[in-house]
Amino acid sequence: MSSDPWGRVDETGTVYVRTADGEQVVGSWQAGSPEEALAYFERKYEGLVVEIGLLEKRVKTTDLSAKDAQAAIDHIREQVDAHHAVGDLDALRVRLDKLTELVEARREERKAQRAKQSDEARKAKEALVVEAEELAQSDQWRAAGERLRALVDTWKGLPRLDRKSDDELWHRFSHARSAFSKRRKQHFAQLDAQREEARRTKERLVSEAEALSNSTDWGATAARYRELMAEWKAAGRAQREHEDDLWNRFRGAQDVFFAARSSVFAERDAEQAENLKLKEELAEEAEKLLPITDLKASRAAFRSINERWEAIGHVPRDARPKVEGRMHAVERALQEAEETEWRRTNPEARARAEGLTGQLQAAVDKLRGQIEQARAQGNNAKADKLERELEGRQALLDQALKGLQEFGG
Template identity: 25%
Template sequence: MGTKKEEILSEEIAAETSEKEITQVDNNILSMNELIDKIGLLSENKNPYLVSKEVEEIKSIFYSKLKLEENDKPFVQKDKEKQEEVAVVNKELHPLEIKFKSIFNTYRKIKSDFRKNREREEERNLKTKLSIIEDIDNLAKEEESIKTTFEKFRILQEKWRDTGHVPIKDNNNLWQSYHHHVELFYDYIKLNNDLRDLDFKRNLEEKSAICEKAEALMQESSLNRMHNSLQELHEHWKNVGPVRKELREELWQRFQNTSKQLNKKRNDYFLEKKKQDAKKLKSKAAICSEIDNLTSKNIDSHKNWQKITDQCNNLESKWKELGRLGKEDNKIAWRNLKDSLNIFYQKKNKFYKQKKEDSKQIIANKIVICEKAEALQENTDWKETGKQFIQLQEDWKESGFAYPSQSNKIWERFKKACDTFFKARKMHYKNLEKERESALKEKLSILEKLKSFTKSDNPKEDIKKLKVFSNKWKSIGHVPRNQMTINDEFFTLLDSIFEKLGLSKKDLATEHYKNKINSIQGNKKAMTSEQQFIKGKIDALKKEIAQYENNISFFATGQNTKPLLKKAQKQIDNARNKINEFKEKLQLLNKA
């Protein structure tokens, strides 16, 4: 059977649909599994043509959802590298599509079997009705009484009404042939006015009842039930015989006018619905434009993609909340939505594929950072290693985002290395603080003893004792940072005692410098700075000597230049003496 014939058959059968058979569920909100289950349920309908439109709608919705899921699949499985590659390459059917095809093919077979059975039944009905027409034609040739003949005619009429549909191509000719032979029969029996009038009366009553039923349909709230009932009444009208000639036009006009009012009511509803659908279609198209605009600018971060994906989902929900449209408008609206969503998810998919490639390099960089941290975690150069760890932590932050499934293990390794170092450093400084508190107590004790020191008659012995104080102080170690002034207090006091003992300026300067070294010992930065300062002084003095020697070379020989020469030579000797002093200081620094 051709497509056109199948559509006619479908419309013819759909006219038999009762209100309870029309689904009230919006199939767009169902999941793919629920759509498959619903086709299975609809397949159980005794008449598959009653649900054919809905089955086709479900098919369209199912494949729309399947396409969206397949577009989204590679980045849904982005943390499973191998599965993603398979998802991109694999061309096999989706498991749900296999299940859907199986259920859908079952429905198609049921529908095909039903159509074939229907065709066979219509052929049988055609033969039956042709036989009825032939029997009516033969009634006029019988020699029985009019009453008996009329009773046979009535039986044939009932049989005609009880016989179902015939093939659509034969319907019109068959009806005209039937109507023609009925009129011939009435012409045959017109001699018997009583029987004819009785039949006219019965037909009038039946057709009047049909008109009343049609008029009552004006109060029917369901347009589907109203339309289907009207079709049944028209079919019934055809099967009722004629009425008296003078009443025929009036009765027909009554039924026809009511039919027009009912059809207008139905048409007005669909015209209004068409206007509403046009507005909905426009609104849905605007939503699709909004979805298109979401990716009009470059989106370069996972966070932003999450944000606009939520916006896209909200817009899709908003699109669905507008409700269904007419069949053709619905196709256009769904096509527009699918196109917009396909473009959106294709761009999203492309971003995450590139993100996956970038992620490989990011992971490699993080592994290098992790390995550096693990190599440093046991290092006890607390200051320098601490700086390196802080830099590694900054490098980790700047290395880029990687999916937790790929980076968590590396992060745990890196965190463990950092924790190992910083916990050890914390413990070291905690112990060091205890040691410094202990050193402070010892130094306070020495300071008190030094304050009570009294000079004896033997300066040499006093100097030895003072050096014992100095060496003892030096051996104790560092005090807390907030108590560092105790060193200045100690060495200032020590210098003042040395002065009182009458040391030579040179010895006193040496002792002063040794005390200075003791006060800064352990402070690497201060020691380095002092060394650089002395070296700078030595270099400056050497330049000064070179300048004086250069000036002397220009002096003329004679009595007038001797004072200048003598003065220059003295400056050179002083500079050399200072250089020797600085060198001695440098030696003391290097030995410390």
């Protein structure tokens, strides 16, 4: 019979291992000496020690899942419980028990981590929803639209919650975006409607202004022109492709009338000279508004200057283009600032600018063809008239092309 501290072999070749519960049969050995039997089953034990050591290292240093780790522990425990090795099996059980406790602790830690991540994702998505719902009420159409698109990208980068919570938050988020889009569409539709109404109003004012241009009832007609100007300003801006043409016609009709009145009232030259001085002072005051940095304040200041300008009356005809040109330069700067603001809030403006450019180009090309035809027919008077009309159309086209360039096209 042969033995060591943890096992023995009896005379029949049966191998035993010593445990806290007493001796347990390991197996039977008939192929060699008892020492060889103990050595064989001791190697079995060492194999279990190595296997447990490797598993302990994997659990502590890798991201082995709790499920896989527990399965490996159970597999080794089955071998230990089968008593097919000679050694301190109770010590192995203790190590397996500690390893099980570590795996369970790791499982709870990961569960808590997942819960924390889920809670953080929930809070992040709730914050996105709250911000989206606030943006849905914004009138900063461009900035709010860009921010909502950024929120969508942020949402996509966050992990999903449980289906019910995720669906509920997404429904609120999506509803806020839809509400904003609906309000923005209504706003621009209303703005377009207002500009169309302004166009119709100004068409009527132009017609009346042109009908009055040959009147010799100086006082009443001049008063009516002032009323028409007030109505013009109150009407708001028409579409850009109509505004300049309507204004040129309106102002042109007034110019015809006031030029005739000026020729009749030549004796007012002195008064007009004084008017020129006052208007030059106002033009200088207006020019101090440039460059435009505060659109709202500049618009209000220019409106005040323009009201005083209109109240002054006429200036000598030969001086008028220069002094009015100075005011028009400031007015154009204001209009360009307004158009820049408008473009920032009107994503459809580019398409309309392109359409206008095409229409004006076609009109210019048509006029050139008509001029060539009139020249060929010897109708120089008609050709000269068409040339003047071409100049106006070409100016509008140049302005439209400049506007289109501002869109990057």
